[in-house]
Amino acid sequence: MKLENVWQTKQKIFIYRLLAGRSNVFLVKNDQVEILIDSSWKLARPRLKRALTKLNYSQEKSVCVLFLTHAHFDHAENAAWVQNEYHPHVIIHQSECDFLKAGRNSKIAGSNKFIRRLFPSLIQNWLNSTYRYPITKPEITFTERLELQDFGMDATILHTPGHTQGSSSLIINDEIAIVGDAMHGVFPNTAFPPFAVDNDQLIASWGKLLKTRCRLFLPSHGNALQRERIEQEYLSLQ
Numbered sequence: 001m002k003l004e005n006v007w008q009t010k011q012k013i014f015i016y017r018l019l020a021g022r023s024n025v026f027l028v029k030n031d032q033v034e035i036l037i038d039s040s041w042k043l044a045r046p047r048l049k050r051a052l053t054k055l056n057y058s059q060e061k062s063v064c065v066l067f068l069t070h071a072h073f074d075h076a077e078n079a080a081w082v083q084n085e086y087h088p089h090v091i092i093h094q095s096e097c098d099f100l101k102a103g104r105n106s107k108i109a110g111s112n113k114f115i116r117r118l119f120p121s122l123i124q125n126w127l128n129s130t131y132r133y134p135i136t137k138p139e140i141t142f143t144e145r146l147e148l149q150d151f152g153m154d155a156t157i158l159h160t161p162g163h164t165q166g167s168s169s170l171i172i173n174d175e176i177a178i179v180g181d182a183m184h185g186v187f188p189n190t191a192f193p194p195f196a197v198d199n200d201q202l203i204a205s206w207g208k209l210l211k212t213r214c215r216l217f218l219p220s221h222g223n224a225l226q227r228e229r230i231e232q233e234y235l236s237l238q
Protein backbone atom coordinates (compact mmCIF):
# COMPACT_ATOMS: atom_id res chain seq x y z
CA MET A 1 0.00 0.00 0.00
CA LYS A 2 1.32 3.44 -0.94
CA LEU A 3 2.81 5.38 1.95
CA GLU A 4 0.50 8.34 1.29
CA ASN A 5 -2.40 6.06 2.26
CA VAL A 6 -1.01 4.88 5.61
CA TRP A 7 -0.72 6.81 8.88
CA GLN A 8 0.50 5.71 12.28
CA THR A 9 -0.06 7.18 15.73
CA LYS A 10 2.61 7.26 18.45
CA GLN A 11 0.89 4.32 20.16
CA LYS A 12 1.22 2.23 16.99
CA ILE A 13 -2.32 2.32 15.75
CA PHE A 14 -2.26 2.02 11.96
CA ILE A 15 -4.70 3.81 9.69
CA TYR A 16 -5.04 2.61 6.11
CA ARG A 17 -6.98 4.45 3.43
CA LEU A 18 -8.47 1.52 1.51
CA LEU A 19 -10.36 3.50 -1.08
CA ALA A 20 -9.21 6.92 -2.13
CA GLY A 21 -11.09 9.10 -4.53
CA ARG A 22 -14.82 9.55 -4.58
CA SER A 23 -15.45 8.17 -1.09
CA ASN A 24 -12.57 7.28 1.18
CA VAL A 25 -12.81 4.17 3.33
CA PHE A 26 -10.40 3.71 6.22
CA LEU A 27 -9.29 0.70 8.24
CA VAL A 28 -7.89 1.43 11.71
CA LYS A 29 -5.97 -1.41 13.37
CA ASN A 30 -3.95 -2.34 16.40
CA ASP A 31 -3.25 -5.90 17.56
CA GLN A 32 -6.63 -6.28 19.30
CA VAL A 33 -9.22 -4.50 17.21
CA GLU A 34 -9.85 -3.43 13.64
CA ILE A 35 -12.33 -0.75 12.73
CA LEU A 36 -13.57 -0.21 9.21
CA ILE A 37 -14.84 3.33 8.77
CA ASP A 38 -17.60 3.66 6.18
CA SER A 39 -18.17 1.31 3.27
CA SER A 40 -18.49 3.57 0.20
CA TRP A 41 -21.07 3.07 -2.56
CA LYS A 42 -21.95 -0.04 -4.51
CA LEU A 43 -19.74 0.62 -7.54
CA ALA A 44 -16.65 0.58 -5.30
CA ARG A 45 -17.43 -2.85 -3.83
CA PRO A 46 -14.94 -4.91 -5.93
CA ARG A 47 -12.10 -2.55 -4.95
CA LEU A 48 -13.23 -2.60 -1.32
CA LYS A 49 -13.30 -6.40 -1.31
CA ARG A 50 -9.77 -6.60 -2.74
CA ALA A 51 -8.46 -4.16 -0.12
CA LEU A 52 -10.18 -5.97 2.77
CA THR A 53 -8.77 -9.31 1.60
CA LYS A 54 -5.28 -7.84 1.33
CA LEU A 55 -5.45 -6.49 4.88
CA ASN A 56 -7.07 -9.66 6.30
CA TYR A 57 -10.13 -7.83 7.60
CA SER A 58 -11.99 -10.09 10.11
CA GLN A 59 -9.56 -12.96 9.49
CA GLU A 60 -7.43 -12.39 12.57
CA LYS A 61 -8.24 -12.94 16.24
CA SER A 62 -9.27 -9.37 16.85
CA VAL A 63 -12.54 -7.58 17.47
CA CYS A 64 -13.99 -6.50 14.17
CA VAL A 65 -16.03 -3.28 13.87
CA LEU A 66 -17.76 -1.31 11.12
CA PHE A 67 -18.34 2.31 12.15
CA LEU A 68 -20.50 4.39 9.83
CA THR A 69 -19.95 8.15 10.11
CA HIS A 70 -23.52 8.68 8.83
CA ALA A 71 -26.21 6.99 6.72
CA HIS A 72 -25.61 8.55 3.29
CA PHE A 73 -25.46 6.01 0.45
CA ASP A 74 -21.87 6.88 -0.50
CA HIS A 75 -20.83 5.80 3.01
CA ALA A 76 -23.34 3.06 3.83
CA GLU A 77 -24.32 1.38 0.57
CA ASN A 78 -21.94 -1.56 1.10
CA ALA A 79 -22.61 -1.83 4.84
CA ALA A 80 -25.09 -4.72 4.51
CA TRP A 81 -22.62 -6.58 2.32
CA VAL A 82 -19.79 -6.01 4.83
CA GLN A 83 -22.09 -7.14 7.65
CA ASN A 84 -23.04 -10.37 5.85
CA GLU A 85 -19.56 -11.16 4.63
CA TYR A 86 -17.40 -10.21 7.66
CA HIS A 87 -19.82 -10.07 10.66
CA PRO A 88 -18.44 -6.91 12.32
CA HIS A 89 -20.10 -5.05 15.21
CA VAL A 90 -21.89 -2.24 13.35
CA ILE A 91 -21.87 1.17 15.07
CA ILE A 92 -23.76 4.32 14.06
CA HIS A 93 -25.18 7.37 15.85
CA GLN A 94 -28.70 7.03 17.26
CA SER A 95 -30.10 9.72 14.90
CA GLU A 96 -28.85 7.88 11.79
CA CYS A 97 -29.97 4.45 12.97
CA ASP A 98 -33.50 4.45 11.53
CA PHE A 99 -32.20 5.61 8.14
CA LEU A 100 -29.68 2.77 8.04
CA LYS A 101 -32.35 0.26 9.09
CA ALA A 102 -34.58 1.52 6.27
CA GLY A 103 -31.75 1.76 3.70
CA ARG A 104 -32.44 5.47 3.25
CA ASN A 105 -30.26 8.57 3.12
CA SER A 106 -30.39 10.82 6.16
CA LYS A 107 -31.30 14.33 5.01
CA ILE A 108 -29.04 15.89 2.36
CA ALA A 109 -28.91 19.67 1.79
CA GLY A 110 -26.47 22.15 0.21
CA SER A 111 -24.43 24.23 2.68
CA ASN A 112 -24.20 27.29 0.41
CA LYS A 113 -26.20 29.10 -2.30
CA PHE A 114 -23.89 27.98 -5.11
CA ILE A 115 -24.38 24.26 -4.31
CA ARG A 116 -28.11 24.77 -3.74
CA ARG A 117 -28.33 26.23 -7.28
CA LEU A 118 -26.14 23.49 -8.82
CA PHE A 119 -27.98 20.72 -7.02
CA PRO A 120 -31.58 20.98 -8.17
CA SER A 121 -34.30 20.19 -5.65
CA LEU A 122 -35.46 17.36 -7.91
CA ILE A 123 -32.21 15.43 -7.34
CA GLN A 124 -32.19 16.43 -3.68
CA ASN A 125 -35.76 15.16 -3.21
CA TRP A 126 -34.94 11.95 -5.04
CA LEU A 127 -31.92 11.30 -2.81
CA ASN A 128 -33.85 12.25 0.34
CA SER A 129 -37.10 10.42 -0.39
CA THR A 130 -36.76 7.78 -3.08
CA TYR A 131 -33.19 6.48 -3.15
CA ARG A 132 -32.73 3.14 -1.33
CA TYR A 133 -29.73 0.96 -0.50
CA PRO A 134 -29.60 -2.46 1.22
CA ILE A 135 -30.78 -2.23 4.83
CA THR A 136 -28.32 -2.76 7.69
CA LYS A 137 -29.18 -3.42 11.32
CA PRO A 138 -26.66 -1.69 13.58
CA GLU A 139 -25.72 -3.40 16.81
CA ILE A 140 -24.44 -0.42 18.79
CA THR A 141 -25.73 3.15 18.84
CA PHE A 142 -24.71 6.15 20.96
CA THR A 143 -25.69 9.77 21.50
CA GLU A 144 -22.79 12.05 22.53
CA ARG A 145 -19.72 9.81 22.55
CA LEU A 146 -18.62 6.20 22.58
CA GLU A 147 -15.33 5.13 24.15
CA LEU A 148 -13.66 2.20 22.40
CA GLN A 149 -11.24 1.27 25.22
CA ASP A 150 -13.39 -1.76 26.03
CA PHE A 151 -12.90 -2.97 22.48
CA GLY A 152 -9.12 -2.70 22.96
CA MET A 153 -8.25 0.65 21.37
CA ASP A 154 -7.52 4.12 22.72
CA ALA A 155 -10.13 5.75 20.51
CA THR A 156 -13.40 7.64 20.91
CA ILE A 157 -16.35 8.18 18.62
CA LEU A 158 -17.62 11.78 18.96
CA HIS A 159 -20.95 13.17 17.78
CA THR A 160 -20.01 15.91 15.28
CA PRO A 161 -23.34 16.92 13.70
CA GLY A 162 -24.00 19.48 10.99
CA HIS A 163 -23.43 17.59 7.75
CA THR A 164 -26.29 15.39 9.01
CA GLN A 165 -27.96 15.27 12.43
CA GLY A 166 -26.08 12.16 13.53
CA SER A 167 -22.73 12.60 11.77
CA SER A 168 -19.85 11.41 13.94
CA SER A 169 -16.06 11.19 13.93
CA LEU A 170 -13.47 8.74 15.22
CA ILE A 171 -10.69 10.22 17.37
CA ILE A 172 -7.65 7.94 17.46
CA ASN A 173 -5.10 8.33 20.29
CA ASP A 174 -6.16 12.00 20.51
CA GLU A 175 -3.83 12.43 17.54
CA ILE A 176 -5.64 11.68 14.27
CA ALA A 177 -9.37 12.05 13.57
CA ILE A 178 -11.46 10.44 10.85
CA VAL A 179 -14.21 12.98 10.37
CA GLY A 180 -16.54 11.67 7.65
CA ASP A 181 -18.18 14.63 5.89
CA ALA A 182 -17.69 17.11 8.76
CA MET A 183 -14.74 18.37 6.68
CA HIS A 184 -14.00 18.23 2.97
CA GLY A 185 -10.53 17.68 1.50
CA VAL A 186 -11.22 18.37 -2.17
CA PHE A 187 -11.02 22.14 -2.65
CA PRO A 188 -7.83 24.11 -1.92
CA ASN A 189 -9.63 27.19 -0.55
CA THR A 190 -12.06 25.65 1.93
CA ALA A 191 -12.51 22.53 4.03
CA PHE A 192 -16.15 23.38 4.74
CA PRO A 193 -18.29 20.63 3.18
CA PRO A 194 -20.58 21.54 0.25
CA PHE A 195 -23.44 19.70 1.94
CA ALA A 196 -24.75 20.33 5.47
CA VAL A 197 -28.20 20.40 7.07
CA ASP A 198 -27.06 22.88 9.74
CA ASN A 199 -24.01 25.12 9.15
CA ASP A 200 -23.93 26.53 12.72
CA GLN A 201 -24.02 23.04 14.16
CA LEU A 202 -21.19 22.05 11.82
CA ILE A 203 -19.04 25.01 12.92
CA ALA A 204 -19.66 23.98 16.55
CA SER A 205 -18.54 20.47 15.63
CA TRP A 206 -15.29 21.90 14.21
CA GLY A 207 -14.82 23.57 17.60
CA LYS A 208 -15.38 20.21 19.27
CA LEU A 209 -12.86 18.52 16.96
CA LEU A 210 -10.31 21.29 17.58
CA LYS A 211 -10.72 20.78 21.34
CA THR A 212 -9.07 17.38 20.86
CA ARG A 213 -5.32 17.42 20.32
CA CYS A 214 -5.62 15.90 16.85
CA ARG A 215 -2.97 17.14 14.44
CA LEU A 216 -4.56 15.61 11.36
CA PHE A 217 -8.14 15.29 10.12
CA LEU A 218 -8.99 12.65 7.51
CA PRO A 219 -12.20 13.44 5.61
CA SER A 220 -14.30 11.04 3.55
CA HIS A 221 -13.78 13.03 0.38
CA GLY A 222 -10.35 14.24 -0.68
CA ASN A 223 -7.05 14.64 1.14
CA ALA A 224 -5.89 14.78 4.75
CA LEU A 225 -6.22 18.20 6.42
CA GLN A 226 -3.65 19.63 8.80
CA ARG A 227 -4.83 21.08 12.12
CA GLU A 228 -3.37 24.57 11.36
CA ARG A 229 -5.48 24.89 8.22
CA ILE A 230 -8.68 23.97 10.08
CA GLU A 231 -7.82 26.35 12.96
CA GLN A 232 -7.43 29.22 10.49
CA GLU A 233 -10.68 28.52 8.67
CA TYR A 234 -12.52 27.98 11.97
CA LEU A 235 -11.50 31.49 13.07
CA SER A 236 -12.77 32.96 9.81
CA LEU A 237 -16.12 31.23 10.33
CA GLN A 238 -16.71 32.82 13.76
Ligand SMILES: [Zn+2]
Pocket (backbone or CB within 6 Å): 070, 072, 163, 181
Ligand atom coordinates in the same frame (compact mmCIF):
# COMPACT_ATOMS: atom_id res chain seq x y z
ZN1 LIG B 1 -22.60 12.60 3.47
